[in-house]
Amino acid sequence: MMEKRLSKALLFGGVFLTVLMVPAMAFAQQAAPVVAVAWQLGAVKALAAGLAMGLSALAAGYAQGKIGSAGAGTLAERPEAAIWVITLQALPEIIVLLGFVSAILING
Amino acid sequence: MVRAAVKTPASGRDYGYGNARVRGMRSRLLAGPFLEELVEAPDVARIFQMLADTEYRSDVETEALKGRTPATMDEALAVNIVRTFRKIMGFLNAEAYDLVTTLLGRWDLFNIKSVIRGKHVHLSADEIEDGLYAVGSLGTVDLRLLAGLPDTRSIVDTLLTWGSPYGEPLRENLTKYESDGYLALLELALDRFYYAWAEERLAGRGVNTALARGVLGLQVDSINLLSTFRLLKSDIGDVDPSSFFLEGGAHIDRELFLQMAALSDVDEVLDALKSTPYTGRLEAVVVRFEQEGSIAVFERALEDYVLRKALDAGRGDPLGVGIVISYLWAKQNEVTNLRIIVKGNSVGMPADRMRRELILV
Amino acid sequence: MEEVRPTRSELLERRSQIQLAEQGMDLLKQKRDALLIEFMSVMDETLRLSTTLQRAVSDAQYSLAVAKSVDGNVSVRSVAMATKGDVVVDMTGTKIMGVSVPVVTKGESPVRSSFTRGYSITGVSSRIDETADRFERILDVIIAYADIETRLKRLGEEIQKTNRRVNALEQITVPALREQVAYIRMTLDERAREDLFRLKKVKKKIESRKSVPGAA
Structure with missing residues (x-):
């Protein structure tokens, strides 16, 4: 189920990106007046930041889902490994964190 | 109950949870040095004491209340393995469940046969229960119900009603059995059906299916090989040897089987096996076979080989059915080893003799 | 002993009895040895x-x-259920040196092959199979043993019986007869001596009468 949802999200994101990015590129290449580009650039940046954040969050969710199910299995049999399970469970958060940082950098 | 083979949805292939649990359980298998200590144990009471610190604690302690004898220990081990296998069945994903129950179908066969054998000699349900080992897809409750039925016909009908695949071959041969009372034919029909059925179920593509198929093929080969050795030893009159051939072997096909069945001594059979991986294993024990004149020597060697192959299955994909298969076999072997130690200890078998029967991995 | 009439014919009778007893004893001893x-x-x-x-x-x-x-116990038990079988034993009798002994023979060998034991070999481990085979072999030996052991027992009883008879003859009958013979002979001797003495006395009296003629 997880994979299906993810692939749908990716597809949707991809289509969205092309639709918006292509005209933006076209405008940039035409060397249009700077003033006219400013709002479009802002929009693309915002979108990019959103995607960076959103996709990385989805990826982290996917990873955590898998780790979570294995972790639950491990905990059922070896409760003493709880610390490890929690550590591993939390690791994918780094992906979200990186996405968050990229989003800030894009807008900064 | 055996579920019908349907295409497994993606969610049915999540091995993360199940394999993590199985790995957790695998980490609690008894280590070689511990078994070595058990071999050296002075008496059964000491073995009870030592096992009380392991995975077996709850079962061993429950049975110890009835007395610390080899019989209660045997009971404890049987209860433990049934409980463990049922627990695993409970958390496996759909694909693994299908594969594993197909592989463990031989225990279903064993149980169905026990029930029918019990009926054959008119035993009570309680007495039949002593011959049941609920590690397959038929659970304790199902088997108890079967044992309580009045005759073989109602057992077959019940299996058919449950949609169990084993009902059909029994039904086909039931009339003949009822008229001549020849149990072996019924059992043979069941065996032949099961291995053909299992082969078909495991014929699909996919790494996991292939793994299970490999293990099944080795088992079938072992049985076929042992049948050939038995055919060498005894005269079966005008019975067609091919009726003992089971389909689905990995290396021994019908042609090779018939060729071997026509031979007259073990050396010739070993020669005929040259192209299969079994030859090395069997040749290693052929001297012992000649000393003891017992084909059990070959059987143990083949069991050893199949076990090691099944354990190898666990060394591959960490998110595949191999982990489960290897655990089931390892657990089975561990219980067998413990039984050997307990029994050996109680009959005063020398430690060396015990070590020779043990399979340590 | 008391009823023994001390007569010569009785003596002869006893003597022949002794002879008979000794003959019987010899025969019994020979039988015992055989x-x-x-x-x-x-x-x-x-x-x-x-x-x-x-x-x-x-x-x-x-x-x-x-x-x-x-x-595992469970497997062994399960297989055991499938292997119902009958053992046919024939019992007849024969005589060894007049001793009747039973002859136990197996009708059909209780040793069956893996294929006729009742289960299908494809589902039974060869260890259980061979265990069944060994137990059936025991049955085979037990039947032969039953035959030979009853024979041994009967022979033993017969030997004991013969021995008792020999002993009875040797220790009781023959000595008793000999004693009777001795008694009879003693009595007869006594009687003979009495007769002799009486005759002598009579002779003396007759002679003393002859020496005094006037008295006659």
């Missing part, structure tokens, strides 16, 4: 069979222990 020889050979056979039996039993027990441990 029985003993037979007994010894049966004994050897019994010993041989009993060692075979012991070995068969310990073999079977061992392989049962292995089957129970490797395949």
Whole structure:
């Protein structure tokens, strides 16, 4: 189920990106007046930041889902490994964190 | 109950949870040095004491209340393995469940046969229960119900009603059995059906299916090989040897089987096996076979080989059915080893003799 | 002893009785010796069979222990259910030196092959199979042993009986008869001596009458 949802999200994101990015590129290449580009650039940046954040969050969710199910299995049999399970469970958060940082950098 | 083979949805292939649990359980298998200590144990009471610190604690302690004898220990081990296998069945994903129950179908066969054998000699349900080992897809409750039925016909009908695949071959041969009372034919029909059925179920593509198929093929080969050795030893009159051939072997096909069945001594059979991986294993024990004149020597060697192959299955994909298969076999072997130690200890078998029967991995 | 009439004919009677008893004793002794020889050979056979039996039993027990441990009690029990069978034993009788002994023979060998035992070999481990085979072999030996052992027992009883008879003749009958003979002879001798004495007395009296003629 997880994979299906993810692939749908990716597809949707991809289509969205092309639709918006292509005209933006076209405008940039035409060397249009700077003033006219400013709002479009802002929009693309915002979108990019959103995607960076959103996709990385989805990826982290996917990873955590898998780790979570294995972790639950491990905990059922070896409760003493709880610390490890929690550590591993939390690791994918780094992906979200990186996405968050990229989003800030894009807008900064 | 055996579920019908349907295409497994993606969610049915999540091995993360199940394999993590199985790995957790695998980490609690008894280590070689511990078994070595058990071999050296002075008496059964000491073995009870030592096992009380392991995975077996709850079962061993429950049975110890009835007395610390080899019989209660045997009971404890049987209860433990049934409980463990049922627990695993409970958390496996759909694909693994299908594969594993197909592989463990031989225990279903064993149980169905026990029930029918019990009926054959008119035993009570309680007495039949002593011959049941609920590690397959038929659970304790199902088997108890079967044992309580009045005759073989109602057992077959019940299996058919449950949609169990084993009902059909029994039904086909039931009339003949009822008229001549020849149990072996019924059992043979069941065996032949099961291995053909299992082969078909495991014929699909996919790494996991292939793994299970490999293990099944080795088992079938072992049985076929042992049948050939038995055919060498005894005269079966005008019975067609091919009726003992089971389909689905990995290396021994019908042609090779018939060729071997026509031979007259073990050396010739070993020669005929040259192209299969079994030859090395069997040749290693052929001297012992000649000393003891017992084909059990070959059987143990083949069991050893199949076990090691099944354990190898666990060394591959960490998110595949191999982990489960290897655990089931390892657990089975561990219980067998413990039984050997307990029994050996109680009959005063020398430690060396015990070590020779043990399979340590 | 009291009823013995001390007469010459009685003496002859007793003497022939002694002779008969001694003859019988000799015959019985010969029978005993012959029985003993037979007994010894049966004994050897019994010993041989009993060692075979012991070995068969310990073999079977061992392989049962292995089957129970490797395949598990449950499997062994299950297979045992399938192997119902009858053992046919024929019992007739014969006579050895006049001793009737039963002859036990197996009708059909209780040893079956893996294919006729009732289960299908494709589903039974060879350990259990071989254990069954060994136990059936024990049955085979047990039947032979039953035959030879009853023979041994009967022979033993017969030897004891003969021995008792010999002893009775030797220790009681013959000495009693000899005693009777001695008594009769003593009584007869006594009587003979009395007669002699009486005759002598009579003779003396007659002679004394002759020496005094006036008295006659």
